[in-house]
Amino acid sequence: MSATLSPTARTRITRHRERGSDDRTDLFAIIREALVCHVGLVRDGDPVVLPSIHAADPEGPDEGGTLYLHGSVAAPWLLQAPGQTLCVTFTLVDAAVLARAAFSHSMNYRSAVVYGAARCVDDADERDRALRLIVDHVVPGRSATLRANNRKELAATTVVAVPLAEASVKARAGGPNDEPEDVATGAWAGVVPLSVRAGEVVSDHDGPIPEDVRRRLADW
Amino acid sequence: MSATLSPTARTRITRHRERGSDDRTDLFAIIREALVCHVGLVRDGDPVVLPSIHAADPEGPDEGGTLYLHGSVAAPWLLQAPGQTLCVTFTLVDAAVLARAAFSHSMNYRSAVVYGAARCVDDADERDRALRLIVDHVVPGRSATLRANNRKELAATTVVAVPLAEASVKARAGGPNDEPEDVATGAWAGVVPLSVRAGEVVSDHDGPIPEDVRRRLADW
Numbered sequence: 001m002s003a004t005l006s007p008t009a010r011t012r013i014t015r016h017r018e019r020g021s022d023d024r025t026d027l028f029a030i031i032r033e034a035l036v037c038h039v040g041l042v043r044d045g046d047p048v049v050l051p052s053i054h055a056a057d058p059e060g061p062d063e064g065g066t067l068y069l070h071g072s073v074a075a076p077w078l079l080q081a082p083g084q085t086l087c088v089t090f091t092l093v094d095a096a097v098l099a100r101a102a103f104s105h106s107m108n109y110r111s112a113v114v115y116g117a118a119r120c121v122d123d124a125d126e127r128d129r130a131l132r133l134i135v136d137h138v139v140p141g142r143s144a145t146l147r148a149n150n151r152k153e154l155a156a157t158t159v160v161a162v163p164l165a166e167a168s169v170k171a172r173a174g175g176p177n178d179e180p181e182d183v184a185t186g187a188w189a190g191v192v193p194l195s196v197r198a199g200e201v202v203s204d205h206d207g208p209i210p211e212d213v214r215r216r217l218a219d220w
Numbered sequence: 221m222s223a224t225l226s227p228t229a230r231t232r233i234t235r236h237r238e239r240g241s242d243d244r245t246d247l248f249a250i251i252r253e254a255l256v257c258h259v260g261l262v263r264d265g266d267p268v269v270l271p272s273i274h275a276a277d278p279e280g281p282d283e284g285g286t287l288y289l290h291g292s293v294a295a296p297w298l299l300q301a302p303g304q305t306l307c308v309t310f311t312l313v314d315a316a317v318l319a320r321a322a323f324s325h326s327m328n329y330r331s332a333v334v335y336g337a338a339r340c341v342d343d344a345d346e347r348d349r350a351l352r353l354i355v356d357h358v359v360p361g362r363s364a365t366l367r368a369n370n371r372k373e374l375a376a377t378t379v380v381a382v383p384l385a386e387a388s389v390k391a392r393a394g395g396p397n398d399e400p401e402d403v404a405t406g407a408w409a410g411v412v413p414l415s416v417r418a419g420e421v422v423s424d425h426d427g428p429i430p431e432d433v434r435r436r437l438a439d440w
Contacts, residue, residue: 010263010266010268014294014295014296015292015294015295035313035316035414036311036313036327038258038260038269038271038309038311039269040258040260040267040268040269040307041267042262042265042266042267043230045262046230046262046305046307046335047260047261047262047267047268047269047305047306047307048230048260048267048307048333049258049259049260049267049269049307049308049309049333050309050333051258051309051311051329051331053327072235074234074235075234075235076234085266085267086267087260087266087267087268087269088269089258089269089270089271091256091258091271093255093256093416096255096358096359098358098359098362098433100366100367101366101367101369101373102351102352102355102363102366102367102369102373103369103373103376103377105355105358107256107273109271111271113268113269113270115266131322132322135322135325138316138318138325139316139318142318143322146320146321146322146407147320147321147322147402147405149321149322149323153321153322153323156323157323175422175424176424182367185367186425186427187366187425188423188424188425188427188428188429188430188433189423189424189425190421190422190423190424190425190429190433191421191422191424192418192419192421192433192436192437192440193418193419193420193421193422194255194416194417194418194419194440195416195417195419196313196414196415196416196417197414197415197416197417198412198413198414199412199413199414199415200413201410201411201412201413202395202410202411202413203408203409203410204395204396204408204409204410204411205406205407205408205409205410207406207408208408209408209410210408213318213408213410213412216412217412220412220414
């Protein structure tokens with residue numbers, strides 16, 4: 001697989017092409033940082049968009065690497081997904097860009113849109129690896145501290161894979177782009193950086209917060 | 221319009237029904253707090269999911285109130301949306317729920333999924349109101365401090381409305397639901413609260429940060 005993304009009709013960026021990136025490293029960085037994604041599918045001709053947790057495996061068996069999604073075997077969207085094209089979107093909101101004119105207001109963001117045919121993961125080893133990656137997506141290293149999933153848990157869980165071959169990446173950074181006549185008015189403008197932050201942990205246990213969780217908190 | 225949401229085949233919650241809400245107040249609170257939404261549509265038979273900024277008008281002209289989306293007249297999805305059913309999803313991630321067993325890990329969240337036929341907003345007054353609501357969605361009161369949009373800006377902008385009649389609301393709160401035998405192991409579990417927070421404002425101007433922005437920062 002090439003280190004760059006080759007646009008298809010679905011992933012070619014039509015607006016603000018200067019904001020696009022064809023670097024697969026950027027794709028994986030956005031998927032890694034986005035705690036949740038939004039999964040799109042078509043049901044009875046209508047679009048359906050659902051939030052989901054995920055994990056990427058750059059070395060996964062699919063072209064371009066593998067994106068894993070999971071959920072209950074009873075979840076309708078997971079029953080329906082295999083064989084269908086999914087659109088999975090990852091959005092990091094980095095800032096509110098407050099300009100002098102309403103029209104010039106914007107957001108700083110990094111986003112990725114992935115299209116791919118979903119595959120049901122049936123192989124026991126791949127399922128196990130995918131479920132560990134999903135836990136480790138939230139708290140790196142955590143899966144190694146937990147007991148293995150038991151038969152009942154595995155039977156209740158569907159894992160779906162999506163290839164990471166077909167994707168687009170787009171980002172905006174920087175300050176407001178006001179027109180010179182608006183800047184000349186002397187009105188204020190600026191950027192409010194935004195990020196997801198952790199509050200104080202609510203322990204369900206008297207013991208100390210484990211090392212994997214403390215390391216993760218340092219990044220939040 | 222009723223104060224409660226009446227589920228349709230598309231909005232009936234199939235999994236974890238105890239997490240659902242039929243209170244329209246909850247719907248509007250989630251839409252208000254979510255800085256961005258994810259808009260789903262169908263293009264050439266495939267799902268497309270794009271992040272967008274938005275605003276809701278509970279008193280808008282559509283059944284259930286009106287959701288407004290906007291963008292460039294050249295944006296393909298906005299050209300395509302009118303007359304189509306959109307699925308617009310709002311997700312607030314409130315916490316990572318770290319359990320004793322991998323299977324019991326979860327997220328605390330509040331989410332809303334809206335289905336509705338998109339309508340192109342052509343009326344000048346409604347367009348003006350929608351564009352003000354979208355600025356005020358990010359920073360309440362800000363639109364009143366800005367000059368009016370000029371003819372060129374209005375000609376470059378498409379505004380789309382979606383009725384807020386058909387929607388589902390779902391939320392999880394609280395701690396991990398581990399099995400008693402996992403609790404008995406004495407392993408740690410807990411909840412990491414997560415929220416979107418503002419960093420230090422980067423002013424593009426020497427003057428003081430205006431009152432509307434300072435008020436907003438107090439909430440972030």
